[in-house]
Amino acid sequence: MPRWLAHTIVVAAFAGAIALAFWRVGYDWNWAAVWAYRQKFLQGWLTTVALSLAALFASITIGAVTALLMRSGVVLLESTARVYVELIRGTPLLVQLLIGFYVVASAVGLDNRYLVGTLVLALFSGAYMAEIFRGGLDAIPRAQLDSARAIGLDPWQTLRLVVLPQAVRIALPSVAGQLVSLIKDSSLLSVIAISEFTLNAQEVNSFTYSTLESYLPLAAGYLALTLPLSALSRWLERRFAYEAA
Amino acid sequence: MQRLASTAIAACLLFVAAAAQAAPPLRVGMELSYPPFEMTDPQGRPAGVSVRLAEALGRHLGRDVVVENIAFDGLIPALKTGKIDCVISSMTATPERAKSIAFSDPYLRTGLALLVGAKSSVQSAADLDAPGRVIAVKKGTTGHQFAATSLTRATVLVLDKESAAVLEVVQGRADAFIYDSLSVFQNQRRHRDTTRALLHPFREETWAVGLRRDDTALRDQVNAFLEAFRAEGGFERLGDEFLPEEKASFKAAGIPFYF
Numbered sequence: 108m109p110r111w112l113a114h115t116i117v118v119a120a121f122a123g124a125i126a127l128a129f130w131r132v133g134y135d136w137n138w139a140a141v142w143a144y145r146q147k148f149l150q151g152w153l154t155t156v157a158l159s160l161a162a163l164f165a166s167i168t169i170g171a172v173t174a175l176l177m178r179s180g181v182v183l184l185e186s187t188a189r190v191y192v193e194l195i196r197g198t199p200l201l202v203q204l205l206i207g208f209y210v211v212a213s214a215v216g217l218d219n220r221y222l223v224g225t226l227v228l229a230l231f232s233g234a235y236m237a238e239i240f241r242g243g244l245d246a247i248p249r250a251q252l253d254s255a256r257a258i259g260l261d262p263w264q265t266l267r268l269v270v271l272p273q274a275v276r277i278a279l280p281s282v283a284g285q286l287v288s289l290i291k292d293s294s295l296l297s298v299i300a301i302s303e304f305t306l307n308a309q310e311v312n313s314f315t316y317s318t319l320e321s322y323l324p325l326a327a328g329y330l331a332l333t334l335p336l337s338a339l340s341r342w343l344e345r346r347f348a349y350e351a352a
Numbered sequence: 353m354q355r356l357a358s359t360a361i362a363a364c365l366l367f368v369a370a371a372a373q374a375a376p377p378l379r380v381g382m383e384l385s386y387p388p389f390e391m392t393d394p395q396g397r398p399a400g401v402s403v404r405l406a407e408a409l410g411r412h413l414g415r416d417v418v419v420e421n422i423a424f425d426g427l428i429p430a431l432k433t434g435k436i437d438c439v440i441s442s443m444t445a446t447p448e449r450a451k452s453i454a455f456s457d458p459y460l461r462t463g464l465a466l467l468v469g470a471k472s473s474v475q476s477a478a479d480l481d482a483p484g485r486v487i488a489v490k491k492g493t494t495g496h497q498f499a500a501t502s503l504t505r506a507t508v509l510v511l512d513k514e515s516a517a518v519l520e521v522v523q524g525r526a527d528a529f530i531y532d533s534l535s536v537f538q539n540q541r542r543h544r545d546t547t548r549a550l551l552h553p554f555r556e557e558t559w560a561v562g563l564r565r566d567d568t569a570l571r572d573q574v575n576a577f578l579e580a581f582r583a584e585g586g587f588e589r590l591g592d593e594f595l596p597e598e599k600a601s602f603k604a605a606g607i608p609f610y611f
């Protein structure tokens with residue numbers, strides 16, 4: 108059976124089961140009320156896209172730098188990286204947002220909540236990225252690095268020609284998973300009153316009391332962001348694939 | 353022996369059936385983060401004016417009361433889907449809400465007031481509708497609805513906790529927090545140096561018990577209870593127990609706040 112057909116059948120069965128559940132509960136649908144607020148949904152979705160993209164690139168950078176610091180050989184740098192990763196991974200994003208915005212940002216004088224929110228989100232995701240990248244880098248056997256030196260490659264060439272092609276391929280699925288997580292974690296930014304997608308959907312729910320009619324478009328909106336990301340990741344995996352001897 | 357056993361089992365089943373048909377507990381929804389109306393005591397049990405009111409209602413109806421702690425903007429969905437039987441959570445009876453649920457007779461008259469930052473130049477609600485003004489509101493409240501419909505030129509910060517909204521005002525990030533006059537009074541007392549209170553309500557409101565639209569039987573019972581409770585001085589007692597200072601201050605300042 109071709110894959111696209113199987114996907115279609117499974118999704119249709121799923122949707123059918125959910126529709127049946129709704130029909131049996133006898134839910135009183137009121138799409139008109141929510142349609143009147145479509146501008147709010149759109150604005151929220153665009154804000155989430157912008158925040159997620161910014162945090163995405165920032166967290167990849169932070170993660171890469173941190174992973175390299177962890178292997179730098181300088182004890183102080185390695186310690187900084189380790190403490191950062193353990194602290195950020197070990198505390199909830201909610202706590203980081205509240206302390207980050209109401210305490211740290213106030214002390215430093217950073218007032219723009221969108222900037223602070225993106226920064227906190229990037230730092231949060233960056234810690235996970237660092238561990239993913241470290242895993243990818245550690246997977247390259249020492250023997251390869253020795254061989255590279257033996258044939259006269261300098262550290263930069265070794266990184267570019269030997270380490271990265273393999274490490275990226277190993278790390279790619281985890282990175283994509285982390286980025287999908289980041290997009291969904293961005294919904295937590297609403298606690299510091301950032302007007303992103305989830306908050307806007309909740310507001311519409313408050314005004315119209317149409318809970319499911321507000322939250323189903325919310326789910327669809329997030330899928331519209333995460334599915335392309337998964338597709339991109341799979342395409343990249345195919346591109347980086349090579350015959351593993 | 354077998355006869356005795358089967359008779360005993362039958363008797364037990366009958367007893368259970370009879371007990372099950374006794375009046376089911378009254379499930380009351382409220383958000384326990386609004387002292388002194390809805391809060392928790394140091395042991396973590398629900399306490400406050402609304403809890404006392406719910407217990408009195410339960411006694412009047414001859415039903416046990418179960419208090420469900422639900423976030424404010426989730427109360428109406430919980431009521432509509434049958435997770436709770438009524439909402440006693442200092443909820444304002446508004447025409448918008450009345451499209452979804454039914455309300456009992458009002459039991460308290462209050463109004464929307466402003467908690468203003470000490471450094472802000474806001475003097476009244478009319479000052480708020482200007483570009484550059486930042487207003488904090490709590491999601492799902494009448495303050496939120498007012499800001500969304502009437503303060504379109506200002507920036508509205510929607511927060512899900514009262515404490516976060518107060519923090520925004522205290523830190524000077526928001527000019528004002530729109531909330532009911534009682535809470536504004538209490539918050540201003542806690543932050544005397546960083547905030548001031550504009551207590552005269554710019555919009556008067558009444559609180560009522562929320563019920564499902566088709567639950568007319570319970571609505572009649574609740575209205576009968578409210579009348580009886582008021583007649584025997586129940587509200588006076590609650591006011592004296594939980595809000596003595598506020599009652600006195602508001603009375604002195606001529607601000608409407610009465611059961």
